[in-house]
Amino acid sequence: MSTLATPTSADTFEITRTDTPVPDAQREAALAAPKFGTVFTEHMARISYSQETGWSNRRVEKYGPLQMDPATAVLHYAQEIFEGLKAYKHPDGSVWTFRPQSNAARFARSAHRLALPPLSEADFLGAIQALVATDVAWVPGGEETSLYLRPFMYASESFLGVRPSLEAEFLVIASPVGPYFAGGVRPVSIWVAEDYHRAGAGGTGGAKCGGNYAASLLPQQEAYAKGFEQVCFLDASTNTYLEELGGMNVCVVYADGSVATPPVSGSILEGVTRSSILRLLTDAGHEVSERPITLAELKAGLADGSVSEVFACGTAAVMTPIGRLAGEGFDLTVGDGTAGPITTRIRAELTDIQYGRAADRHGWLHQLA
The missing domain is CATH 3.30.470.10 (Aminotransferase class 4, branched-chain amino acid transferase, N-terminal domain)
Known part of the structure; x- marks a missing residue:
């Protein structure tokens, strides 16, 4: 220290x-x-x-x-x-x-x-x-x-x-x-918004400004009405790639232990917690990649078991396991619906350092x- x-x-x-x-x-x-x-x-x-x-x-x-x-x-x-x-x-x-x-x-x-x-x-x-x-x-x-x-x-x-x-x-x-979420650390349910976007190329998505969060409030409200706790946004250009939640970055853990997260490309906020987690994952021997991830890839991985965990991360909530991912025409459980071992271990390591x-x-x- x-x-x-x-x-x-x-x-x-x-x-x-x-x-x-x-x-x-x-x-x-x-x-x-x-x-x-x-x-x-x-x-x-x-x-x-x-x-x-x-x-x-x-x-x-x-x-x-x-x-x-x-x-x-x-x-x-x-x-x-x-x-x-x-x-x-x-x-x-x-x-x-x-x-x-x-x-x-x-x-x-x-x-x-x-x-x-x-x-x-x-x-x-x-x-x-x-x-x-x-x-x-x-x-x-x-x-x-x-x-x-x-x-x-x-x-x-x-x-x-x-x-x-x-x-x-x-x-x-x-x-x-x-804790940011009522009830403490537990898996949350996510609705994938395919008709709204948080930010677009050349916009203010990479800046931490109120307008980006204001843009997320209506889809968030509609997700609540459907029984979900958070919204995941897709890219504004093709409506196929994962970007981030309303206020958190998202990471995907595969069954082989590798981890991927959407790249910081100007429309995604570069999270301090995100970068810290990626470093801890690398330190622990996980293969970490920052690459485009399509919704179709994630859905297929959840269906065939090649995706074992998904989590969101940010300063307020630290790391939050995602237990359910749904959108128009699909409703999938992540793993067994509980917090996965890699999410749990890295979160504990990060908070142990912070405290x-x-x-x-x-x-x-x-x-x-």
Whole structure:
């Protein structure tokens, strides 16, 4: 394990603590059974941007509503991006995060694609570090719990012209969380959407922006109505290749132990959890390939047993086994419908590293408090 080797701007943040602190008993009650994204810590980190001054006014302040003019650019042209990562409490009480430089790099790529001002890695990491240090009492210590961190940036200039905003706000908020799916880690059912697409070639699929998620909500809603928990999208060009779920990458495990996942080609988000899992699979001796996977290939593999496991992965849910895959004209069980051994083993290895229960041989962990 290591501390952050990359310089951060954490020491430059002005800390203004809330004047209405949450009573200890109320906070402990919230940490005892955290639900994903429903309770937030007492503070938020913030940096402001203007074309004239660049990024300035680094501060941690009381969590609260944002004041916006009705003409604020983000409300009209959706010029915004976000990230997601977690802070984990280790057995000795220290607090660590996982590969934050990778999140900072993806945030920079997203900013470029949405024509937002670039934020330095030092400021991205500094805001996270300053906020976690201020709200360290909000980091839960229970099984499968963590402090979810949501950095985001939005166009804050008040104008109605179609051009990049000359002003922006960057914030980080935090929420104590438990498992992403109610009921903990268990196989989920997936509906394959063949009449909707999340993103297309040349679009914003490779950026982590709200519009991509908004595009997934209607098909997700329709999948719920059919009795399914998540949606898998196909490529927009041919409607034949697997891309990703609404908020997670997808991986296919074959009976011979090899693993394949759709390639990052501009319409699929390059997941930090995805890349970490692929590394752990390679370390364990599995043949790993990033290649196009057709829905027809997956259906055939599930039918003849050559596909033994399918899982989804992302920061929020880590790794989620898929137990059922269905769409128009087909309904297939993955394996025996339970979490497969490779999914289970790699998930345990990854979370053991994140929570400090196993050696961090790749130097992925970085201390925040």
